[in-house]
Amino acid sequence: MRYGIVLLICLQIGVAQAQWKNQLPPMQIKKAQGGTICYHKPEDSNLIIPPPAAYEAWKRNPSAKTSATTFEVTYVNFSTEAQLAFQKAVDIWSGLIESPVPIRILAVWQPISGSALGGAAPGTYIRDFDGAPKVLTWYPVALAEKITGTEFNAADAPDIFAQFNSSFTDWSFRTDGVAVSGKTDLVSVVLHEIGHGLGITKAYDVNPTQGIVSDFLSGLHVPYDHFIENNAGLNLVQNFDPPSAPLRVELTSGALFFRSPLLPKNSVDNRARIYAPATFASGSSIAHLDESTYNNTSNALMTPFIGNAEVMHNPGTLVMRMLADMGWVNTRIVHTALPNTENVSSSYPVVVTLQADTKNQDGGVYSYNANEVKLNYTTNGTTFTVVSMNPTGQPNQFSASIPNGFAAYGYFISVKDNLDRTLVKPGIYTDDGAAPVQRFFSFEAGPDTKAPEISHTPKGFLLATDTELTLEANITDNIGILNALLEYQVNTGSLATAPLTLISGNTYKVTIPLPALSQGDLLKYRIKVTDNSVAQNIGALPSASTFFEVNVVGLAPTQDSYANDFNNTVTASQDFFGSPEFSVRTETGFTDGAIHTNHPYPEGQGFPNNRYEWVYQLRVPVRVKAVDATIKFDEVVLIEPGETGAAFPSEDFYDYVVVDGSKDGGVTWTTVANGYDSRDFAPWLTRYNSASSGNNSTAVGDATLFRSRTLNLQDKFDTNDEVVIRFRLFSDPGAAGWGWAIDNLKIQIDETPPTILHTHFDFVLATAPNIPLVIQPSDASGLNQLFVDVKVNGSSVQTDEIEIKENVVQYQSFISVLGGFEVGDKVEYRIRASDLAGNETILPVSGFFQVPVINFGTPVTQYITDFNTTNTDFVGNFLSITQPSGFLNNGVHTPHPYPNGFGLTNSTSSYTLTLLKPITVSATNPYIQFSEIALVEYSGTANKDFVVVEGSSDEGETWQQLVEPYSARSLTAWKNIFDVGGSGTANAYRNRLIDITSSGDFEAGDNVLIRFRISADGTGNGWGWSMDNLSIQGPVTGVKEFADLLLSVYPNPTHGDSFTLEVKGLPAQISKVQITNLQGQRLISDELSISGSTVRKEFSTAGWANGVYIVRLNLEDGSTIIKKLLKQNQQ
Known part of the structure; x- marks a missing residue:
């Protein structure tokens, strides 16, 4: 689900109604990648910044804490003392920011390479949510949830992911604010990393020649980016297009600033210098305050390096104002946009409710200015009329009206707060290299002639055993929906109707009972929707005169096995049914037929939740065997890869393919094994990534990418279960690729030949009456035949068939020769076994066992x-x-x-x-x-x-x-x-x-x-x-290649005061032993009498220094055998 193709709205506001549409793109959610890193400085900083006053007050009186934010932390591998330090940092942040939604942190204690102390990132990014201050901007999820008061993340998904370096050994876990020389304060590092998760994070990056915006963020910015400017006061988003060389210059200029009206003004301006070193560091550049400017100041926490003995328990006034400007101090503007209307005779009331935080960035009182609540509307798309909105009498509710008399309207709501900021709804959009543009809500007034719009995923098939049909559709209209009906008929029966019911948002649903169905029946249906206009416009899908057609299919009789090579595409197709995105065909790049999805397969823009699942089901159920219960097929999988390490199934796994099985005829399904994508085979991933357009892969599959897969039905089902099999492709929005191809399907096809166990003969003595062969054949599917083929002295093959008997494990056969064996005879034999599936094993694999008839010869001395x-x-x-x-x-x-x-x-x-x-x-x-x-x-x-x-x-x-x-x-x-x-x-x-x-x-x-x-x-x-x-027993003298085997010294190394020299295999002679150190000093010179058998002699090493010594054995023939001895005293 890599979002990269995003609807970019035209910035110019024109008069034509068409240009007023789609002012606000749909909300999207993206799981985060990477993160910002904090690095260690080895020197002691000796800086102590105490916690904020709010924290100290809470510590003195915990019951007095107000407007606190709830943090929920999941710890992985943290010690108790590390958790206590982490909790102090959480408690400090809890008293500084306000959010009605709990902030969940996943904190992981794990090794991190280099000098990194830790890293953090938002767990998810959200854009274009209701109330987003900036349009087409990715907000960290904790900030988005704070602004809206709505929880976007699942309960088990972290809002902030933070990791801390377990390999770093100089942590201080103290929570009393005392700096420890040579130790790094964990509380400070945790405070720092949470700051990144709350919003101190950037989208900017660089490549070797250009400044860019991260591909992961689809070329869009995060809130932090919009406040960055250069030394000349030029805003980076508004004045520098990515990718570009000028942008790279700015990002590495050392002179970038975060401009905010909330920052305290000094003699120069109200800007905070941010970290932008000449060498760009992806984990630290831009998303930190400047190290040289703010180190050892009260704003040092969010600099990129944290040193030893540096205790910083307060984010500092700069960071708190930066966060406030991004939305952490906010007035929520609650308003439902006006729909299109046919009312042209009266004005159009606009009602808004304001929900303000209670405290500002310094802990003081925060509120909105009730006198500065404004309705800004336009009837021509170029000029706006500003109208004060008045209290309605309901708490924090205001209203104003837009006069009638025009065909099209646009409007936005603005309010000033006591920080002198103007907050707006909807938000502002800033394209790269362009000035900010205020977005607005739009509606039309006048007779409605537009039919409702219907989005629906057609039903692919019905089973003959189905008793009901459930359909969903997404239905929208500019005025509203009067009713939605399903019209349907089975075969040539009468047309029936059933109402669709709104279940949530724009989703309608209907379930209808089905009559008894049979293989070959046909169900037709269409969806008709009438809107609430005076004209009661009607929309129909697929059209007012056509129907979706759904074939009724029945399961074939259960079989013990199934195989299909798909080369006859017509007959092969008859065994399958399912989504039209699957079919059996021959594709370019393939030599014969196979199952193929559409190439490319589409993104999952369907139901539910913008996810599609295409299935292709085998009509033939298979009875699960006790053994060889396998599904085997060849496949090519060019499917969008998920994130590294993502579990199946999960949001981060993205698209996948999987094989399912059902033992209740398709009512419920179980995955036979986990799903997978292009990552499953390196050549698939390489091909997938080899060509792209936007976020979609345009790479094409071919037969060279086929790879075999084997699944085991016994992993999920039991012997004798009757299981139907289906192939399923899951697609979410954001990216897609070529798809899936499947060939040479074999289900419980026995391709394993029998096993033959046999202890073979290498010879037979002439006195033997016969050669007794003991054979133990076996096969999971059952043995069919067993043979022994025999040749004697090159004769033609004679075959003995051994009868297969039930419950017999071993069989015996005797090879004999009429008149008995004679020396020089040669017997050859082999064993053959076949199973009921026709698989055959031959032992040996080639040729015959060779069994000469022998008598052992006369003894020899060598x-x-x-x-x-x-x-x-x-x-x-x-x-x-x-x-x-x-x-x-x-x-x-x-x-x-x-x-x-x-x-x-x-x-x-x-x-x-x-x-x-x-x-x-x-x-x-x-x-x-x-x-x-x-x-x-x-x-x-x-x-x-x-x-x-x-x-x-x-x-x-x-x-x-x-x-x-x-x-x-x-x-x-x-x-x-x-x-x-x-x-x-x-x-x-x-x-x-x-x-x-x-x-x-x-x-x-x-x-x-x-x-x-x-x-x-x-x-x-x-x-x-x-x-x-x-x-x-041949001569040894002169056989130099064996010399080092004839002399041994042991133990080697020697840890005591002696070693043994052993000589074996040498003829009797007088030899000389010489031992020297590496400097050539002779320590031992002695004669050694060799007797012809093994000789051993012990030598003393007392007084020798540790080191290597050379042992030489000089023989009478002039040759020398050399060994090295290591002297190594025990410590």
Whole structure:
């Protein structure tokens, strides 16, 4: 609801009657944005301004407080002491201003960046309300409510929004007025921010080259702006057009003033200098008193900076007079404008009631001057006759008459107060760059020939189950309404009538009973209105000879699902009914049919409250399923975006689209999920904002913007509910865009294939009688068929269908070969399952599981391979020898990414690569060495999926871990790649050294099978695992890439007086240990005898200073292994 296109009234007053119309634009309301900011000064100011006398008197005698304004504060995150400080500020303001309407403040204690202490703004702006002193001017809501005595905001909407910096640590919460060095007085800051919410706020802003008026305010001003002038006395509104470079010069000139007749005159003039620094600051420029002029004076409160030890508990005389001039001291002129009349034989009495405040800006007596109540009228639009209005005998009521004898009249009422101000009704309009113009009420006298005007939103459709019809219309007439009738008929029946009744304002309403309706019936109606004129003019909508036509539609039989791609626009349309703003069609930029709103969709200038709702309803109810109860569709949404953070639904959410459901045939509706707008998808918002005219987006949607949406009926409905679905677009006034497109609608369409859980085989021993497959298929919609496809030694596929049985969870199938398995045979199999909706799952996704028939080979003492030559020494699925992109040669790789698990236990699978040759464990070199990349899923500080190396001494019956399982989180470099969804390359290889005997499960002389295993659960994965340059019990000497794995120093850092040096995997030899500091000073030089197994030796660090030390192990072959040790004593 961004108001930007506002009716601007011609300023010239002409003679023609047409130019006298629309003198007063309609009232509009706007939720506020942004606010004015108060900044902190770190130095102590040592200024104390005591509270006003009225506050001190009230504190002495609370029962004596009069004319107080009620403030209602909602606190968010405030401490008790902060609330007490806030309340003191509220109590001070309460005794200074008068308003019959409570002022509601939302006060939020939250972090604010920078040196800002706080910020505030009116919660809402109102313009062109009854009695507005200035026309087409946005008034802060608290001021508008004070002037009118009417509450505009909802009870839960703040009149002032204020925030205070919880990150600021130097608050003083004292309420006794004592200044505290190094602390900022919260009472003073709250007083300051409330001042902004009451009206010390501006519409002016700048861009890099021009002075402007805020787009948010639609190019219109706030009351404060109208009093600003430059050093030469030129009023900014009247003399400088925005946007313009000259205006920017003024706004950054350092010489702007607030001129007011109420300001105390000095030797120069009666102007207050305002803050207009050379560098414009949106949060503080213009809407403050000048810092250098008023700092450390009695008027310091409303300067832009508040320092430490600065206690200011009085707004000051300047601010009170500025607020008074804007309307906080006021005489309310209560008057109902004269309507057009056919009376030409007698004069026209004008009656007014005056309601004056009781005190002026200084707390003295305030009143109007009863001798200066004037009626100012014109009969030619150029000259005005001024007539004194006389008391009627009723309290504060005055009257005067306009003589008859003319065809058109204009008038306004003026009154002087005891401050020598002239107050008028209606108000004054000042266009940018022009002189102020007095607006006036206008009416015509003479025979009325004008028919009433009727505004009405036609009914889109009726349901066959409807038993009554309610219609509303907005009806106006220059004389008045005699009667309003609804004329209607069903099919070809007789024409019936029913009266419309005035319910509020100009809104009329009628409810008629309906006969039994059927699909295909047609109801016709029109609205006829007769006015109160002598001629009794008649208006009719749509016309005196035509009718609105409303089709009666019936719901189709309930279905379990529904789908429509809208490509056949004719048949697709037959399944829907609703507002004419929706239809199924093919639009430019789209390749086929879809549901479209009008493009663009109109602003909500209808009922109720100038809001429109267009609906498009599916005729087919859907019975809600227990599972897969989804609504899926593709859509483009170029809908006016609401304010950031606005809740759905709320005034600030503005326009939206939403999907509704009803389980009572459309009588009541529930949103299936929250509504949304262009903000829901960044490309939508970008497109919406890419082109505009005024406040409306002119950007056009196309098929490239389609995005899928899935809603769950189970979120709002229960299983077996029969629900009808409708699409709804809500539009409020002020702005609109291209609209909404919906395609490929699927309601409870099962597109999810069955799940197959199965623990697959990687090999089978020749002695096995068969391969027993255990399969656990499942599907929410029900299984239809289950198959196992088998090939043996490349034969054609043989298929075994397994019968689906009720209440059976697991199925078993056996693969066997006539005559038994032989080494070298190769069995391939896959599993297929389909559901009742025709969806199919195949496991594995491509190809077959490969199951070679094997016997394990003769044990060997070592095994070495770089995988670059043909290799048949391994068996397994999902791990293969290949060279992907990014690698210089062959290695072992999982698929990239590796597949999610599908195993019988928790959907977790093991993908293994098993070496067919057992390894006889060495007594002196029991080490496995290889390079690897493990970009495998983790969660937080734990593995989720993992990789591990395992051994078996019983031909694979049982397996023992040779190393703790690990994942991408085990190495920072891998973790960094995984966290950004990266892929492995040769640069990510790291070396691993594993001691076969370290687990204690194996010892020298054991014959151990080795396998590499990745464990994958059913959700989430990563790039995978790769291994290269495998050496099992091969020579270590000269293998430099493993050097840093052969030497360990621990603990590192060491916090005590010693550390341990550990050597493993090196052949027997005499080595030398040298330890130096970073300056090269040698601290330790010692021989270390390496035996071929793990060797450990402890060294003392007593007396060493904290710092880094270099540990060198010099080997007999001339190589050196270096480690760094950190010495760090505990504090």
